[in-house]
Each structure stands twice: as C-alpha cells, then as structure tokens.
Amino acid sequence: AQSVTQLDSHVSVSEGTPVLLRCNYSSSYSPSLFWYVQHPNKGLQLLLKYTSAATLVKGINGFEAEFKKSETSFHLTKPSAHMSDAAEYFCVVMGTGGGNKLTFGTGTQLKVEL
Amino acid sequence: DSGVTQTPKHLITATGQRVTLRCSPRSGDLSVYWYQQSLDQGLQFLIQYYNGEERAKGNILERFSAQQFPDLHSELNLSSLELGDSALYFCASSTGVSTEAFFGQGTRLTVV
Numbered sequence: 083a084q085s086v087t088q089l090d091s092h093v094s095v096s097e098g099t100p101v102l103l104r105c106n107y108s109s110s111y112s113p114s115l116f117w118y119v120q121h122p123n124k125g126l127q128l129l130l131k132y133t134s135a136a137t138l139v140k141g142i143n144g145f146e147a148e149f150k151k152s153e154t155s156f157h158l159t160k161p162s163a164h165m166s167d168a169a170e171y172f173c174v175v176m177g178t179g180g181g182n183k184l185t186f187g188t189g190t191q192l193k194v195e196l
Numbered sequence: 197d198s199g200v201t202q203t204p205k206h207l208i209t210a211t212g213q214r215v216t217l218r219c220s221p222r223s224g225d226l227s228v229y230w231y232q233q234s235l236d237q238g239l240q241f242l243i244q245y246y247n248g249e250e251r252a253k254g255n256i257l258e259r260f261s262a263q264q265f266p267d268l269h270s271e272l273n274l275s276s277l278e279l280g281d282s283a284l285y286f287c288a289s290s291t292g293v294s295t296e297a298f299f300g301q302g303t304r305l306t307v308v
Contacts, residue, residue, distance in 0.1 A: 172239065
C-alpha cells in the first residue's frame with residue numbers, strides 16, 4: 083500500500099524567505115503525487131501534481147516540487163513566502179487498482195510572519 | 197471555485213438522527229469521492245463512485261452509505277449519528293479514475 087509522511091507538522095517562516103515543506107512517500111510502483119492546500123474554513127485546492135513526466139513540477143502561486151526517486155521525496159518549495167501562503171498543506175499519493183483513492187499525509191501548518 | 201458544489205455548508209443535528217449530504221461534481225466529471233476530515237483522524241477516504249457504480253471503498257462505517265445518481269450527483273447518507281461523527285465531509289470529483297481530484301468546500305457536520 084502507498085503512503086506519505088509529512089515530516090513537519092508546523093513550519094514557520096518570515097515573509098519573503100523561502101518555504102520548504104517536506105514529504106516522503108512509500109510506494110511499490112511509480113506513484114502519482116500531489117500537493118493540496120487548505121486555507122482556514124475553505125476546501126482543498128490542488129497546488130500541483132506529479133505523474134511521471136518532468137521531475138520538477140511547477141504549480142500555482144509560485145510553488146514547485148521535485149520528485150526524487152532515490153530519496154523517495156516530494157518536497158514542496160517556494161522561493162519567497164507571502165502572508166497569503168499561511169495555510170495547511172497536504173502531500174497526497176494516488177492509489178491504483180480498482181480506483182484511485184487519494185491517501186493524505188497528516189498535513190503541515192505553514193505560518194508566515196512579518 | 198473548483199466547480200464542485202456541496203450542500204448544505206453546515207449541519208447541526210442530534211445523536212441518533214440521519215442526515216444526507218449532497219454533492220454536484222464538476223461538469224463532465226464521472227468520478228465522485230467522499231472524504232471525512234476530523235481533528236483526530238485527519239483526512240480519511242470514505243468511498244468512490246465512477247459513473248454510477250461503486251469503485252473503491254475506504255474506512256466507511258456501516259452506518260454510512262452513498263450513491264451516485266444518473267445525473268452524476270452524489271449523496272452521502274449518515275445514520276444513527278454519534279458525537280464522533282462530527283467532522284468536515286468533503287466531496288471531490290475527477291474526470292476519470294486516475295486523474296487529479298477537485299474538492300468542494302465541504303459540509304461541516306456537528307452532532308450534539
């Protein structure tokens with residue numbers, strides 16, 4: 083079975099500094115991986131997806147993630163944090179075989195300070 | 197706006213009662229998924245339908261059931277409600293069975 087582990091439950095950065103949210107995955111095959119963001123009292127929004135094409139994936143709002151098979155990682159980065167980036171971020175792996183349920187990580191709460 | 201519509205946005209009900217949550221997928225999407233988000237369990241997959249048929253099942257309780265209708269909207273029925281069923285219930289849709297999912301705003305269920 084596939085799974086993802088988000089290594090930090092909380093990350094705090096200053097506005098204008100880089101963001102790094104870490105995610106490791108476990109899968110017996112080449113996985114489809116996603117990052118979703120959830121702002122307070124909002125639904126889940128897809129930030130970006132990896133589906134075995136380019137290993138560096140660009141998403142919305144300046145976010146990107148790099149798929150590293152050797153490290154089984156899919157870390158999310160942004161060069162410069164903005165106050166509006168404060169939210170909860172979920173790393174997600176898609177299953178196969180009889181459906182494509184999404185398995186969510188436990189989430190990383192990103193705090194952006196002035 | 198993801199294009200996935202969930203109603204109602206909020207629901208407060210008493211223990212033992214039954215409620216129905218409704219989801220309208222994005223236009224053209226054939227797959228519908230239901231997820232439960234709670235503080236202690238995180239985001240848990242409940243069930244998936246594809247073009248009216250159940251496709252995958254997750255940690256869905258026997259007290260819960262779902263269906264997808266010919267017009268592709270879906271309903272999640274929760275019965276004999278307990279306090280622990282209080283959670284945010286999300287519906288998501290996708291075009292096929294191996295494509296990214298788009299989530300609705302959720303229905304916040306409070307059982308008192």
